[in-house]
């Protein structure tokens with residue numbers, strides 16, 4: 474079989490693992506980066522992309538989302554987490570079907586690809602249908618089934634069976650673009666037995682765990698009441714934590730909990746827009762980074778954000794730390810860019826494959842077009858122009874696993890209009906079913 478080659482020529486390559494900039498070209502061979510040089514011969518190359526006036530970056534990594542929830546965008550705004558979830562989202566989710574989750578995931582995949590995200594980590598229901606959307610769209614994903622048992626033994630067994638079935642069916646699927654984690658929803662919805670079973674299963678299957686932790690003050694108070702311990706103290710006390718645990722939100726942390734996170738090498742997914750919109754709080758991200766804790770970025774679902782634009786999420790993360798600490802040097806544009814790429818890859822245990830631009834790594838790459846009003850002039854450092862000035866709409870090309878998913882803003886794998894039509898119909902039906 475002959476190699477499939479793509480040359481991205483005459484571009485500005487910015488590698489967030491060392492922030493070195495190269496003016497030159499990059500050659501993709503099949504699914505991997507094959508060569509990076511100031512000049513690469515373009516004869517015998519299957520496809521040439523002109524990168525002039527563009528910045529080449531690794532694709533962004535969204536470490537916490539619920540892709541099918543894109544259907545619920547704008548459905549329940551201006552609410553606290555408690556009321557958003559209990560009175561609005563859970564009643565809507567009761568009527569979800571595999572088809573709705575599939576359409577919601579396709580809708581989300583369009584938004585991810587268009588705004589430069591090539592990998593996302595998801596915890597939700599009907600995950601085999603999300604896997605189907607991942608396979609068809611060409612994106613990369615870490616999928617987990619969201620397990621909730623509220624202490625019910627029968628439910629626990631069912632939830633565990635679902636996540637194991639997902640692992641057995643989908644781990645390694647889509648040419649290896651899909652990995653499966655275990656997804657206990659949170660310490661307040663998953664019993665101690667379920668959390669202990671998940672810890673054992675993650676070791677047995679040699680995979681990761683995706684969980685919401687310490688999102689609101691209410692969660693801290695409830696945990697203190699139930700266990701006399703804060704959420705991370707409780708998870709530590711039952712031996713749940715480890716380097717394979719990805720804790721979303723992690724907003725309300727005591728000094729002792731930061732120590733616990735560090736000691737267990739737990740990975741954090743920071744979700745600033747969702748935390749702001751639900752008025753949950755401000756996570757101590759600068760503190761975590763200073764403590765050498767690995768922090769990636771995530772949007773959470775589009776129902777609590779309300780979009781999946783990681784450039785906007787990184788900008789918000791940076792500005793929020795600055796204003797919270799009254800320190801303009803907090804979460805710099807370099808730190809934010811790393812958080813959206815190489816740190817995100819580390820959070821998901823994928824740093825050997827993705828997250829930076831290096832020969833031998835997977836060709837998950839994006840081009841940002843600087844010839845847009847909001848990016849001219851580019852007198853600042855390149856990372857500053859991306860984090861402080863750009864947004865997802867400036868992405869014009871997205872490549873995942875060596876395959877072009879969007880070129881010059883045109884999607885190659887998904888039919889936008891068709892999916893928008895189906896998504897509009899799906900949410901109307903779901904709203905009708907709730908009445």
Ligand SMILES: CSC[C@H]1O[C@@H](n2cnc3c(O)ncnc32)[C@H](O)[C@@H]1O
Pocket residue numbers: 539554558562563566596597598618619620621658685688747773774777
């Ligand atoms: C059991 S599948 C995932 C479950 O999580 C819900 N969810 C979405 N966003 C949040 C959040 O910020 N905190 C807690 N739970 C969240 C989602 O609606 C599903 O029910």
Ligand SMILES: [Zn+2]
Pocket residue numbers: 537538539685721773774
């Ligand atoms: Zn979430």
